[in-house]
Amino acid sequence: MKIFSAAQIKQWDAFTVANEPVTSINLMERAAARCVEWLTENNYNKKHFQIFCGKGNNGGDGLAIARMLIQKKIAVTVYILEFGNIGSPDFQINLARLHECSTDIHFIQSPDFFPAIKIDAVIIDALFGTGLNKPLQEISEALVNHINKCKAAIIAIDLPSGLAADSSSKNNTVIKATHTLSFQNYKLAFLLPENENYCGSIHLLNIGLHKNFETEEAAVFELTDLHSIKAIYKPRNKFSHKGNYGHAALLCGSYGMMGAAILSANACLRSGVGKLTCIIPKCGYNILQNAVPEAMCLVSGDDYILSASEIKKFDAVGIGPGIGLHPSHTTLLREIFLQINKPILLDADALNIIGDNPSLLSLIPAKCILTPHPKEFERLFGTSANDFDRINLALQKSKELNLYIVLKGHHTFISTPNGKGYFNNTGNAGMATAGSGDVLSGIITGLLAQQYTPLQACLMGVYLHGLAGDFAAAKLSPEAMIAGDIVQYTGEGFKILSSSANQNGINPSLSAK
Numbered sequence: 001m002k003i004f005s006a007a008q009i010k011q012w013d014a015f016t017v018a019n020e021p022v023t024s025i026n027l028m029e030r031a032a033a034r035c036v037e038w039l040t041e042n043n044y045n046k047k048h049f050q051i052f053c054g055k056g057n058n059g060g061d062g063l064a065i066a067r068m069l070i071q072k073k074i075a076v077t078v079y080i081l082e083f084g085n086i087g088s089p090d091f092q093i094n095l096a097r098l099h100e101c102s103t104d105i106h107f108i109q110s111p112d113f114f115p116a117i118k119i120d121a122v123i124i125d126a127l128f129g130t131g132l133n134k135p136l137q138e139i140s141e142a143l144v145n146h147i148n149k150c151k152a153a154i155i156a157i158d159l160p161s162g163l164a165a166d167s168s169s170k171n172n173t174v175i176k177a178t179h180t181l182s183f184q185n186y187k188l189a190f191l192l193p194e195n196e197n198y199c200g201s202i203h204l205l206n207i208g209l210h211k212n213f214e215t216e217e218a219a220v221f222e223l224t225d226l227h228s229i230k231a232i233y234k235p236r237n238k239f240s241h242k243g244n245y246g247h248a249a250l251l252c253g254s255y256g257m258m259g260a261a262i263l264s265a266n267a268c269l270r271s272g273v274g275k276l277t278c279i280i281p282k283c284g285y286n287i288l289q290n291a292v293p294e295a296m297c298l299v300s301g302d303d304y305i306l307s308a309s310e311i312k313k314f315d316a317v318g319i320g321p322g323i324g325l326h327p328s329h330t331t332l333l334r335e336i337f338l339q340i341n342k343p344i345l346l347d348a349d350a351l352n353i354i355g356d357n358p359s360l361l362s363l364i365p366a367k368c369i370l371t372p373h374p375k376e377f378e379r380l381f382g383t384s385a386n387d388f389d390r391i392n393l394a395l396q397k398s399k400e401l402n403l404y405i406v407l408k409g410h411h412t413f414i415s416t417p418n419g420k421g422y423f424n425n426t427g428n429a430g431m432a433t434a435g436s437g438d439v440l441s442g443i444i445t446g447l448l449a450q451q452y453t454p455l456q457a458c459l460m461g462v463y464l465h466g467l468a469g470d471f472a473a474a475k476l477s478p479e480a481m482i483a484g485d486i487v488q489y490t491g492e493g494f495k496i497l498s499s500s501a502n503q504n505g506i507n508p509s510l511s512a513k
Contacts (some may be wrong), residue, residue: 044155135173144251154179185204276296285297
């Protein structure tokens with residue numbers, strides 16, 4: 001799914017009006033009808049509605065919703081934020097229509113006009129939509145603060161008032177919605193952690209915007225889905241053998257941290273890789289051979305890895321889980337970067353070593369993959385004022401360094417060297433547990449060894465990791481699941497990917513990169 005900017009969303013509306021064709025007022029009618037359908041389906045139809053409207057098209061949506069609810073014999077009171085200026089044309093049309101069926105319409109000209117809000121009411125927030133381009137001030141800010149104090153359910157239309165669609169609203173005043181009813185596609189703001197407290201549960205309503213616009217219009221950001229990941233997945237040939245699925249290497253583990261090596265190794269094997277060799281210190285040899293008998297081992301060093309002389313023979317290499325922070329690792333990474341031209345995944349302590357030695361960044365081979373969590377990202381590239389700046393910095397660094405960056409989080413963000421960014425839509429809070437990142441590193445390394453491109457390995461690996469986590473959480477609960485459970489449920493994820501896989505490719509833009 002493409003993530004469009006506020007300007008592009010406006011263009012999409014206009015394109016639909018011109019090419020369906022449909023009048024803008026009827027498109028607004030369609031959006032309002034879908035909102036009313038959702039409200040009815042979710043049993044809000046027996047409540048008293050208090051609907052707050054601005055005088056733009058978002059307010060027009062609110063007025064149309066009010067009229068449709070009244071026609072269903074539902075109690076509705078409408079409040080219009082009054083600035084003294086005339087509303088948008090479609091707002092004015094809907095206001096005239098509402099006057100024909102209701103007199104319970106009130107204009108808010110100052111805080112003295114703020115209404116009491118009943119605890120059992122339903123608040124519809126239709127004050128400001130995607131057209132908002134500055135923080136709320138004065139009476140608008142005061143009204144949003146007044147609404148936020150109530151204990152009633154708040155349902156935002158399109159997006160919570162005060163929230164910018166594609167720039168940061170950090171520290172601004174924003175409606176804290178219980179539910180957000182948005183239209184057609186996700187907004188960028190919905191996918192970033194800083195806005196978690198504003199959106200509540202997000203529901204996308206299909207209002208029939210013209211598909212040709214979505215197909216033809218370029219977007220910087222996309223949200224991956226099952227459809228696009230199935231286009232990447234490669235089913236196994238029944239006459240294949242282990243040599244067809246690559247030989248991966250993991251540089252992992254050190255004294256006291258062999259658990260990370262075990263998790264990563266098991267995950268790599270569960271990804272479908274043909275063979276796996278773990279390069280580990282002597283202290284972990286018996287541990288790994290007993291815990292992961294399917295993996296081969298090369299020993300280097302006693303308590304931590306000292307060298308990786310055979311690294312060039314592997315199809316893909318993952319470095320970092322549990323290796324520790326040792327002075328000799330700086331030299332080890334430099335030597336590996338200078339002698340290998342195959343895909344490398346760098347995670348955990350490998351990233352922290354690079355963060356402490358920034359000169360290593362420019363030596364990382366092209367098209368390699370970095371998988372930092374936000375703190376590791378900060379050590380590598382510096383602090384960011386907000387989540388929007390962080391993802392833009394990731395895009396900038398991917399382009400500068402010719403790398404893929406997997407910035408881990410609820411909607412893990414993948415930045416690419418060509419300037420495009422992808423958000424993931426699988427996973428859950430139960431995956432915020434020790435070792436979860438080690439599992440992801442193993443999966444992506446295994447996919448690289450199987451000749452998935454770096455972009456495909458990132459997209460499919462992150463999606464599969466989250467999907468396995470969702471199965472684990474459903475079975476065990478988010479609180480009780482641990483990283484090893486993600487490994488155990490990876491097979492359930494593959495079952496989903498392999499069901500009715502489309503061999504002709506569903507999204508050529510992903511398949512080709």
